[in-house]
Each structure stands twice: as structure tokens, then as C-alpha cells.
Amino acid sequence: MTEYVIEPQNKFSLGIKELWHYRELFYFFTWRDVKVKYKQAALGILWAILQPLVMMVMFTIIFSKALNVSSDGIPYPVFAISGLLIWNVFSNGLLNSANSMITNANIIKKIYFPRLIIPMSSILTALVDFFFALIIYAAVLIYYQQGISILKLFIYLPLSILITIVTTFGLGTFLSALNVKFRDFQYLLPFMIQFLLFANPVLYSAKAFTNPWINAIMKANPIASAIQLCRSIFTGQVVDWTAVATGSVVAVLLLLAGVYTFRKTESYFADLA
Amino acid sequence: MKPILEVRHITKQFKIGAQQERYLSLRDALANPFKKKEGQNHNTFLALDDVSFDVYPGESIGIIGRNGAGKSTLLKILSRITPPTRGKIIGRGRIASLLEVGTGFHPELTGRENIFMNGSILGMRKFEIDKHFDAIVNFSGIEKFLDTPLKRYSSGMQLRLAFAVAAFLEPEILIIDEVLAVGDAEFQKKCLGKMDEVSKSGRTVLFVSHDLSAVSTLTKKSVFLDKGKLIQFGNTPAIIQAYSSNLTQTNIHLQEVVSESPCVTKVEMITSEGGTLQGNEKPLAIHFEIQLPYDQEGMALSIQIFNHLNQPVTYNWYFDEGASLKRRKGVHQLSINFENLKLYQGNYFVRVHLAETITKTKFQQFDCCPFEIVMIDKKAPEWGWQNNVCQYIEKGEWVA
Numbered sequence: 089m090t091e092y093v094i095e096p097q098n099k100f101s102l103g104i105k106e107l108w109h110y111r112e113l114f115y116f117f118t119w120r121d122v123k124v125k126y127k128q129a130a131l132g133i134l135w136a137i138l139q140p141l142v143m144m145v146m147f148t149i150i151f152s153k154a155l156n157v158s159s160d161g162i163p164y165p166v167f168a169i170s171g172l173l174i175w176n177v178f179s180n181g182l183l184n185s186a187n188s189m190i191t192n193a194n195i196i197k198k199i200y201f202p203r204l205i206i207p208m209s210s211i212l213t214a215l216v217d218f219f220f221a222l223i224i225y226a227a228v229l230i231y232y233q234q235g236i237s238i239l240k241l242f243i244y245l246p247l248s249i250l251i252t253i254v255t256t257f258g259l260g261t262f263l264s265a266l267n268v269k270f271r272d273f274q275y276l277l278p279f280m281i282q283f284l285l286f287a288n289p290v291l292y293s294a295k296a297f298t299n300p301w302i303n304a305i306m307k308a309n310p311i312a313s314a315i316q317l318c319r320s321i322f323t324g325q326v327v328d329w330t331a332v333a334t335g336s337v338v339a340v341l342l343l344l345a346g347v348y349t350f351r352k353t354e355s356y357f358a359d360l361a
Numbered sequence: 362m363k364p365i366l367e368v369r370h371i372t373k374q375f376k377i378g379a380q381q382e383r384y385l386s387l388r389d390a391l392a393n394p395f396k397k398k399e400g401q402n403h404n405t406f407l408a409l410d411d412v413s414f415d416v417y418p419g420e421s422i423g424i425i426g427r428n429g430a431g432k433s434t435l436l437k438i439l440s441r442i443t444p445p446t447r448g449k450i451i452g453r454g455r456i457a458s459l460l461e462v463g464t465g466f467h468p469e470l471t472g473r474e475n476i477f478m479n480g481s482i483l484g485m486r487k488f489e490i491d492k493h494f495d496a497i498v499n500f501s502g503i504e505k506f507l508d509t510p511l512k513r514y515s516s517g518m519q520l521r522l523a524f525a526v527a528a529f530l531e532p533e534i535l536i537i538d539e540v541l542a543v544g545d546a547e548f549q550k551k552c553l554g555k556m557d558e559v560s561k562s563g564r565t566v567l568f569v570s571h572d573l574s575a576v577s578t579l580t581k582k583s584v585f586l587d588k589g590k591l592i593q594f595g596n597t598p599a600i601i602q603a604y605s606s607n608l609t610q611t612n613i614h615l616q617e618v619v620s621e622s623p624c625v626t627k628v629e630m631i632t633s634e635g636g637t638l639q640g641n642e643k644p645l646a647i648h649f650e651i652q653l654p655y656d657q658e659g660m661a662l663s664i665q666i667f668n669h670l671n672q673p674v675t676y677n678w679y680f681d682e683g684a685s686l687k688r689r690k691g692v693h694q695l696s697i698n699f700e701n702l703k704l705y706q707g708n709y710f711v712r713v714h715l716a717e718t719i720t721k722t723k724f725q726q727f728d729c730c731p732f733e734i735v736m737i738d739k740k741a742p743e744w745g746w747q748n749n750v751c752q753y754i755e756k757g758e759w760v761a
Contacts, residue, residue, distance in 0.1 A: 094441055095449035116481040120467060120474075127469045198464040199482055200441035355444045358437070359375075 106202045113201055117209035122216050136220035140176060144168045144224065151291050160293050160323045163232045169225050170318045171290040176221060177252050178311055179281050181214035185260030186277050189268050189357060196357050203354040204347070207264045211256050218249070240321045248314040251339050255310040258342030261350040268360050269353070288312050310335035363453060364415040365534060365565050370448035373409040373434050408434040410589040421566040423576035423597055425604050426586035432569050435586070436536055439567065454533025457483055463523030468512035472503055472522060475511050479526045493529040501525035528555045535559055538569045557745055573601055573638065573735045574706040578746040598737040605634040612637050614729035622724045623653045623660065625715050630730040637732045641739060641754070642701040647711065647730070649695045658688050659719040662695060669708040674752050680718065703753040706736045706746055
């Protein structure tokens with residue numbers, strides 16, 4: 089029989105063992121969120137495909153046709169979709185996870201399970217949308233007849249998504265913990281995401297900047313690194329591995345900071361939420 | 362044998378005025394980043410104050426106390442929703458709590474989907490849910506609506522489904538809070554049976570309820586909490602007695618005088634356990650104060666005891682004829698004593714009739730003095746004291 093102790097929380101631990109014990113909950117939370125999200129929509133899961141498609145078309149019209157933004161020598165739709173793939177995982181994941189503790193407050197107040205599962209699985213929900221968006225991605229690649237190296241595709245794409253998820257998870261858990269205490273984040277977040285869309289090279293090439301300071305920031309920015317890595321599958325440009333490495337380190341640091349903040353405050357969520 | 366739960370000096374402190382503090386605004390935090398935490402100077406309030414007790418495997422423990430006694434806080438700490446401020450609990454088995462059944466139910470999901478969702482939130486593994494799925498559906502009685510979204514269910518159906526999932530959790534320790542307050546009689550019976558089965562199968566049940574009959578039916582030992590302190594921990598009948606003697610309320614009914622005709626102005630019920638609590642086969646007394654504005658002959662007072670279904674169960678009367686019912690103008694006292702009231706557990710009330718037999722005029726009729734019968738100090742049958750089994754227990758001799 090397992091023995092456990094309930095006492096005032098002051099130690100810090102990741103609680104991996106416990107997370108593993110409750111692993112099925114990841115699946116059930118993600119599955120519920122996906123189901124509920126599309127259940128009442130007439131087009132259902134098609135929205136997961138339509139959204140990135142519409143965004144891609146819109147950005148192509150505005151940035152490529154009207155503003156003539158450089159796209160590193162590849163057709164702008166290909167350029168845009170490879171940025172949007174990463175961006176959507178990040179922005180949807182961040183938005184979902186930051187609000188997740190509040191939307192699930194009624195469960196948190198009633199039942200115990202490792203709280204980390206909630207922000208984590210809300211990011212997995214965003215990842216489900218990513219897999220549907222891959223359909224658009226594939227379609228665009230075929231339409232524009234992009235010759236690509238399969239090896240690059242199967243290494244760079246997963247790697248860039250991994251960096252994105254780690255970053256999103258770090259920021260998401262951090263914000264979800266803060267959100268329980270300060271509801272201000274609920275209102276701040278949409279602005280933040282809008283700002284980040286323009287601060288990250290989603291719609292334009294990172295090479296547009298010549299200022300060394302901005303370039304340094306871009307290198308440390310894990311999302312910019314992930315987008316750059318994802319795009320280099322087509323552009324044929326040499327991957328800036330130092331950017332990928334620094335981006336990854338920053339992503340991991342964000343993850344540790346986020347999880348630490350979350351674990352420090354999680355036991356009082358039920359009192360606060 | 363080691364206790365399955367060792368509760369040691371559990372204390373939970375809340376700040377008074379925490380309500381305003383809850384949704385801290387960021388502005389405040391930014392404006393006063395260096396402001397000292399006022400934690401220590403704050404007015405604090407102890408929801409639980411140094412509570413300790415042991416629970417052994419297979420025991421069923423009732424937790425009783427008034428509102429605000431700390432029952433819910435204790436359950437929240439036990440089910441790890443909120444941590445204690447001081448003290449610790451050592452647990453040696455899986456705890457499942459029914460703090461609120463149906464947690465995690467989503468209105469857009471179907472019954473089938475909600476069974477899986479709810480089950481896994483409650484800590485069941487998928488294979489366990491698969492294994493019990495048919496039994497859960499059976500127990501809840503919602504077969505026909507399995508693939509209908511939950512939002513189309515009646516609240517009774519939702520509750521049945523929720524309880525059905527929880528009933529198949531198979532934890533070593535089951536925490537139940539007030540679930541019996543809802544649902545129809547038949548379903549309540551089902552639930553009581555299931556809980557009994559759980560405790561008989563050697564698992565531990567912690568049961569919180571205002572329904573003292575249910576507590577005395579389901580538990581052998583109880584914890585009595587008052588204002589966060591553990592007042593007493595021991596055998597349930599003794600605890601119930603301690604609890605009810607702690608209740609200061611008395612069952613007095615004052616009837617407003619509305620007319621110039623004879624009337625009952627006061628009814629006072631003295632129960633065996635104090636307050637509104639009456640033990641089965643224990644003495645009960647009811648005092649009446651009758652006001653006669655003029656001399657009146659042939660007065661009659663009668664009372665009926667009604668059960669919770671509004672059915673009359675007993676009838677007692679007192680006529681002037683032969684025995685004078687104080688015919689003179691003035692205020693008079695009259696009492697009735699039941700030496701051992703045989704009524705079975707449940708909720709009852711008294712209906713009072715005041716009339717005059719010569720011209721057959723009825724002066725008054727009103728309901729008063731609701732009370733509850735509990736089966737304390739009585740040996741329960743093998744299946745416990747179930748609700749609505751009978752109206753009263755008549756002594757009989759078995760011959761085999």
C-alpha cells in the first residue's frame with residue numbers, strides 16, 4: 089500500500105513520478121478540449137484547417153502583394169505557412185494554457201491531481217490543431233512544387249516544434265499561475281500576443297533587421313529561432329545553429345522558471361481560484 | 362494494524378478579509394512592491410485548530426458539526442485540494458472524494474464521454490473505466506441517453522450518472538459529503554446500499570452529513586467538530602448525543618393570536634436528544650398553552666404527527682367531556698407525554714387542531730414543531746437503518 093504525507097508545502101519538486109501516474113489525464117483533458125471546441129461548430133474540425141489557410145491567404149495578399157515584403161526567395165505562401173505553423177502552436181497554446189487554470193477552476197476546487205496537467209494538456213490541444221494545419225502545409229508544398237530534402241523536413245520541423253512547445257509551456261505555466269492571482273493577465277494576454285506576432289519574424293524575414301541589438305534579441309528568442317529553423321527547410325539557407333542553440337537554452341530556462349513558479353503557487357490555487 | 366489515516370495536529374488558517382485580497386490587482390502589487398507582507402498582523406481565523414485522530418482500515422467515520430465547524434475544510438485537506446497550515450496527515454491508501462459528484466462533467470459531451478472524463482479526473486485508469494463501464498451505465502439507469510449530450514439530461518439524471526461513476530472508483534478511502542441530500546428516495550436507497558457495500562468490503566468511508574440518521578446508519582465512529590476544534594471522537598451514538606445537546610435551539614412554536622376565539626398560543630416540544638432531535642423509542646413531551654377569551658365548554662384538542670410525505674402517522678386527542686379542559690376564561694396549560702415514541706427514523710411535524718364539540722366549531726388548525734427521529738442506542742439490522750423502510754417498529758416475538 090502506498091504511503092503518502094499531506095503537509096504544508098515548502099519543498100520544490102517537479103513531481104514527475106506523479107505526473108506519470110496520472111498520464112492518462114493528459115489524454116482526457118486534451119481530448120475533451122478538442123471535442124468541446126469543435127462540437128457545436130457546423131464545420132467542426134474543418135476550422136482547424138480553415139484558420140491557418142485564411143491567415144495564410146490574407147497575409148499573402150497584404151504582405152506579399154501590397155507591401156512587397158521579402159520572403160527569402162521562396163513563394164510567400166510557403167514562407168507564411170511555415171511561420172504560421174510555429175506561430176499558431178505558440179499563440180494558441182499560450183492563450184489556452186494561460187487561461188486554463190481559471191476555466192478549470194471548478195475541477196481544481198474539487199479534486200486533487202497534479203495541477204501541471206491542466207496547462208500542459210491545453211498546449212497539447214493547440215498541437216492537435218497543428219497536425220490539421222499540416223494538411224495545408226503539405227498542400228502548399230505540393231502546389232508550389234517545393235523541392236525539399238526529406239531528411240531536413242523530418243529533423244528541422246520536429247525540432248522547431250519541440251522548441252516552440254517548450255517555450256510555450258514555460259510561458260504558459262508561468263502565466264497560468266499568475267493569472268490565478270492577478271486576473272489582469274486575462275486582459276493583458278491578447279495584446280501581448282498581438283505584439284508578439286509583430287515582434288517575431290512570422291510575416292517578415294528576420295534578415296530585415298540590421299541593428300545588432302535586435303539581431304541579438306532575435307537569436308535569443310526561441311520562437312524566432314524555431315521559425316527560422318522551420319523555414320530553412322525550403323530556403324536552402326544555412327541554419328544559424330547558434331541561434332537555435334541559444335533559443336533552446338532560453339526555452340529551457342523559461343520552462344524551468346514557469347514550472348517553478350507554478351509549483352510554488354499551485355497548492356493555494358484552490359483557495360484563490 | 363497501522364491506521365489508514367493518521368491525522369496529526371491539522372491546523373488551517375485563513376486571513377479574515379481575504380475576500381478583498383483574493384483578486385489582487387496587478388496595479389496594487391506594482392504600486393507597493395516593497396510594502397511589507399501584512400500576514401502576521403492580519404486578523405486570522407482558524408478553520409481547523411489542532412485536529413488529530415486515527416482512522417483504521419474498514420472503519421466508517423462520520424464527521425458532524427454545525428455549519429462553519431470546519432468539516433468541509435477538513436475534507437478539502439484530506440483530499441489534497443488545499444494544504445494544511447500546520448500539521449500533517451499520513452495516508453496509506455487511495456483517497457477518492459465525492460466532495461461534489463460530477464466534477465469535470467461537461468454539458469457538451471455525451472453521457473458516454475462524460476463517464477470517461479469524470480472517471481479519469483476522479484483517478485480511475487482507462488482500463489478500470491472500461492471494466493466497469495456496463496455496471497456504471499446500469500447503476501445510473503441512463504442506457505437510452507448514453508449518446509445524448511449531458512446538457513439535455515435532467516438534473517436527476519446527471520446526478521445519477523455522477524454518483525454511478527463515483528460508486529465504482531474502488532478507493533481504499535472514500536470521502537462523501539452530503540450526497541444524500543439530493544435525488545429521489547429510490548436513488549437514495551441505491552446510494553446507501555452502495556455505500557454500505559463499500560464499507561462492508563473492508564474499505565474506509567468518511568461521511569459528512571447533516572442527516573444524522575444517515576450518519577448513525579452508515580458509521581460506527583464519528584468526529585464532532587465545533588469552531589474548528591475536535592470536541593469529541595468516539596462511537597457514533599455518543600457523538601450524536603453530544604452534538605445534539607450542543608445544539609441550543611429548542612423546538613418552541615408560538616402561534617399568533619388572530620381572533621377573539623379560543624386558541625393555542627404556544628407549543629413546546631421537549632425531545633429526548635434536545636432541539637429537534639428525537640430518539641426512536643425515547644420519551645417525547647409536548648406542552649400546549651391554550652388561551653380562552655371566554656368560558657367555553659366542550660373544548661377539544663387533538664394532534665397528529667405527519668411524516669415527510671405529508672401522511673398522518675399518529676393521532677391523539679383530549680376532550681372536555683368527562684375530563685374538563687379548563688372551561689374557564691384564561692390561559693391554560695396542557696401536556697402530552699409519549700413514553701417511548703415508536704416512530705421510525707425520518708422527518709416529522711405536528712398538526713394541532715383546536716375545536717369545540719357542542720356546536721362542532723373548529724377554532725384552529727396549524728402545523729408546527731418539525732422534528733427528526735434518529736435510531737440511536739439501537740441495534741441495527743444486518744443491512745443498517747435504511748430510510749423509508751417502515752413508519753414505526755412494533756415489537757414482535759419470533760417463533761421458530
